[in-house]
Amino acid sequence: MIGHGFMGAAHSQGWRVAPRFFDLPRQPEMSILVGRNAATAAEAAERWGWAESSTDWRAVIDRPDIDVIDIVTPGTSHAEIAIAALNAGKHVLCEKPLANTVAEAAAMTDAAARAFERGVYAMVGFTYRRVPAATLARDFVAAGKIGQIRQVRVNYLQDWLVDPESPLTWRLQKELAGSGALGDIGAHAIDLAQFITGQRLSSVSGIIETLVTERPLLGTKQGLSGTATTERGAVTVDDVALFTGRFEGGALGSFEATRFSTGRKNAFRIEVAGSDGAIAFDLEDLNTLSFFDGHAATGQQGFTRILVTEPQHPYLAAWWPPGHMLGYEHGFTHQARDFVHAIAAGEQPTPSFADGLQVQRVLAAVEASSDNGSAWTRTHEPA
């Protein structure tokens, strides 16, 4: 695993737990964690259960005893590491968004396509697909339970930047993060909406804005934020991204991704309305899926809150008895499980790098639209 921030902790948990709760066709061994600073990398490796640590990712990629590279660094290094790893014959799991630009994502996708021919696989980490209730939402839509999709409403709301004195972390710097709320959480919104509906966005119209343009430089990092110093620097990414979109199947979507929704910590909600019913998923209530059956008798209609904890629900047979809840971290365990299964079966894991590239094109189209006075912008060509 290369990198060891918040996502490093989440991925480590996934790798550690997956083989203990699921029967896997291959046993992942947590071999080596790579970080820029030897002492902090060693400390993270020790805490999360990696056998070794290193500061040299290139040397690690060349090691014959390493089969999989998991990339949890800021987006700026995804392309270089992923392409080198795939060319060296290593399977790659890469955190979202796939890259900082469409060009980088396209180069990664080309490398993944070449690697695929050699039985080497690549996957991008849109983990919310693997929250059982979100997977079930996709299954309901695919089974035709809500009919023809007409409207999709997605909000991903956070508030960790409301304080203008909150420091300038890497997520606020374009050269490191690519974009702000748009790529960090808007990418999740796009991926989950496309996953659940089974349809891709074909065009978008959006507005992105930086609400606080200057912040104190970072002292010591703590979680997503940290301590502030007396020096200040420019925020070079968006704080808020709002956009509407058309799906290939004709549905209309509205999307909101923001780090300025006061009081909302990690509120991710998607509602899909169809000709025969509707579904709603809310990450703050992630063990349930709301389903409206439009064919229920008049007078008996209403959203049903399905408790997604039964063994027949996606991933649940491996976990607790019915009614015993899962949390944020389980998506990462399911991600590790699915990646190992795909590798062992010799199949393309999903979401693929091509899927990550398509999301990247939507992100670029939203930015281009915002630059052009919210003009409708197609998503199928590099913007």
Ligand code: SOE
């Ligand atoms: C920060 O906004 C963040 O950690 C994202 O980077 C993650 O992808 C999301 O799961 C939670 O919020």
